[in-house]
Amino acid sequence: MIFIETNLKGAFIIELDRKTDERGFFARAFCQHEFRDHDLRPVIAQANIASNIRKGTLRGMHFQYPPAAESKLVRCTRGAILDIIVDLRPESATYLEHISVELNEDNMRALYVPERFAHGYQALRDNTDTSYQVGEFYTPQAEGGLRHDDPRLGLNWPLPVSVISSKDRAFHLLHEVEDEV
Template structure:
C-alpha cells in the first residue's frame, strides 16, 4: 500500500500496490504493521458495508463523541463516491477544514479517517457499494452529525442530492452545536491527539 497523507494531519489516502497476472490482480488493503509504522491505529472493531441504489445519495456527516470516537478505513468496492472528512479536533491547526477524494471500484483507493473527524460521502453512480473498517463499535448514545449542507463547512457536493435519510436531514448546523462539540471533542491527554 502507498500511504499519502492529506493536509489534515493523520488522514491518509491509501493506494493499492497491485500484483497483476493472468488471473487479474492481488493487493493488500490492510496491514497492522504498516498502519502502525505510519502512526495509524491498526484496530478493526467492526466491518460494515453500505449499498446505495441511486446516484446522488448523500450519507453524512457522521461522527461519534469520546470515549467512542471512530477511526475508519473507507473504500468503494462497486461504483464511485466523493468521500469527505472534516477535522473536528478543537486543538488542531486544521479544525473545521475538510478533505475530499474520489473513491471508485476502478482506482482502488481507500481513505483512512482518524478519530474525532466527521465523515460522509455522495454516490456518483447508481448501485454503489462502500465498505467501512471501523476502529470502534457503533455506539448510538455517542453518535452525532452535522448538516451536510452547512454553509460554514463549505462542502461542495458534485451532484444534486437525490436521497438523504431523515436522520441525516435532522442534524443541526455547526453553529448550533459548536459549544458542545468543542467541549466534548477536546483532548484530555496527549495520546488522543493522533
C-alpha cells in the same frame, strides 16, 4: 499499500500496491504493522457495508463523540463516491478544514478517517457500494453528525441530493453544537 498523507494530519489516502501477472493482480488492503508504522490506529471493531441504489444519495456527516470516537477505513467496492471528511479537533491546525476524495471501483483506493473527524459521502453512480472498517463499536448514545449543507463547512457536493435519511437531514448546524464537538 501506498500511504498518501493529506493536508489533514492523520488522514491518508491509501492506494493499492498491485502485484500484477497474467491472472490479474494481488494487493494487501490492510496490515496492522503498516498502519502502526504510519501512526494510525490499526484496530477494527466492526466491518460495515452500505449499498446506495441511486446516484446523488448522500450519507453524512457522521462521527461519534469521545470516548467512543471512531476511526474509519472507507473503500468503494462498486460504483463511485465523493468522500468528504472534516477535521473536528479544535486543537488541530486544520480545525474545520476538509478534503474530498473520489473513491471508485476502478481506483480501489481507500480513505483513512482519523478519530474526531466528520465523514460523509455522495454516490456518483447508481448501485454504489461501500465498505467500512471501523475502529470503535457503534455507540448510539455517542452518535453525532453535522448538516451536509452547513454553510460554515463549505462542502461542495457534485450532484443534487437525490436521497438522504431523515436523521442526516435533521443534524444540527455546527454553530449549534460546536461546544460539544
